[in-house]
Amino acid sequence: MKRRWQLFWILEIALTMVLGYQIVTNPGSWISMLSGLLALLIGVKGHFWRTFWLTLGAILVAVGLFINPTVWIILFVGLVGALLALSGKHGARLPWQQKHYMAVHVAAATAKAGTRQRHPWFGDETIGKDTYEWDDINLIVAAGDTIIDLGNTLLPQGDSTIVIRKGLGKTRVLVPVGVGVMVDHSALAGTLSVDGKESGLHNQTVRQYSDDYDTASRRLHILTNVLVGDLEVLSV
Known part of the structure; x- marks a missing residue:
C-alpha cells in the first residue's frame, strides 16, 4: 500500500509539472490566468464593483486552467486516490x-x-x-x-x-x-x-x-x- 501511495504522489507531481509547462507555452492559457489574477487583485484591494471583479477573476483563472487537458488527468488521478483512501478506511472494496x-x-x-x-x-x-x-x-x-x-x-x-x-x-x-x-x-x-x-x-x-x-x-x-x-x- 505504501508503494502505491508513493507512485500516486510521483504521478501527481509529474502531471502538475506538465500542467505548468502547458500553461506557460499556451498563450491563451497564461493570458487568461494573468488577467484573472489581476481581476482578483483588484477585487481584493478595491471597493468598486468588488463582487464583479472577484467573479470575473475566478472565471478567467478557471478558464485558463481547465483549457489544458492535463488538469483533467490530475483530477481523475486524485479522484481514484480519494476512492482508494476511503475504501481502505471503511473496509469497502472498489x-x-x-x-x-x-x-x-x-x-x-x-x-x-x-x-x-x-x-x-x-x-x-x-x-x-x-x-x-x-x-x-x-x-x-x-x-x-x-x-x-x-x-x-x-x-x-x-x-x-x-x-x-x-x-x-x-x-x-x-x-x-x-x-x-x-x-x-x-x-x-x-x-x-x-x-x-x-x-x-x-x-x-x-x-x-x-x-x-x-x-x-x-x-x-x-x-x-x-x-x-x-x-x-x-x-x-
Whole structure:
C-alpha cells in the first residue's frame, strides 16, 4: 500500500509539472490566468464593483486552467486516490479491488467449433463453476486482482498457455506440482514472485523457467503484460 501511495504522489507531481509547462507555452492559457489574477487583485484591494471583479477573476483563472487537458488527468488521478483512501478506511472494496477467481475443471473433448466469452473490465468474475474441457486462457482486464487456480484440472500433454493483459492489479497463478513453467512477464512497475523468489520490475521484461521445465511432460507458458501490478506464481 505504501508503494502505491508513493507512485500516486510521483504521478501527481509529474502531471502538475506538465500542467505548468502547458500553461506557460499556451498563450491563451497564461493570458487568461494573468488577467484573472489581476481581476482578483483588484477585487481584493478595491471597493468598486468588488463582487464583479472577484467573479470575473475566478472565471478567467478557471478558464485558463481547465483549457489544458492535463488538469483533467490530475483530477481523475486524485479522484481514484480519494476512492482508494476511503475504501481502505471503511473496509469497502472498489470494483477493481474485487477478486477475480478462476477454478478450472476438465471434461470430455468436444468438437472445435469456436467459442466467444466476455470478461468484465474490473475483476469480480469466476470462471470454472461448470465442468468444461481445458483450453488456453487469454484475458484482458482493465484493473483488478486475478486468481487462476489450475489445481482442479489436468493439463494436457505438451504445452499450455495463459495470456493476461492488465492495467492495474495483482495476478496469482496456482500451478500443480510437476508442471514445467515458463513465465514471461512485462510491467511498468511491480514485482514478480515465482515460488517465493521475488524480483522488482521497472519498465522491464523478465523470463524465467522452472527447474523441471525441460524434463516435464506438461508445460505451462504464462505470458503477462501489466502497467502497474504484481505477478505471483505458486506450485501447489
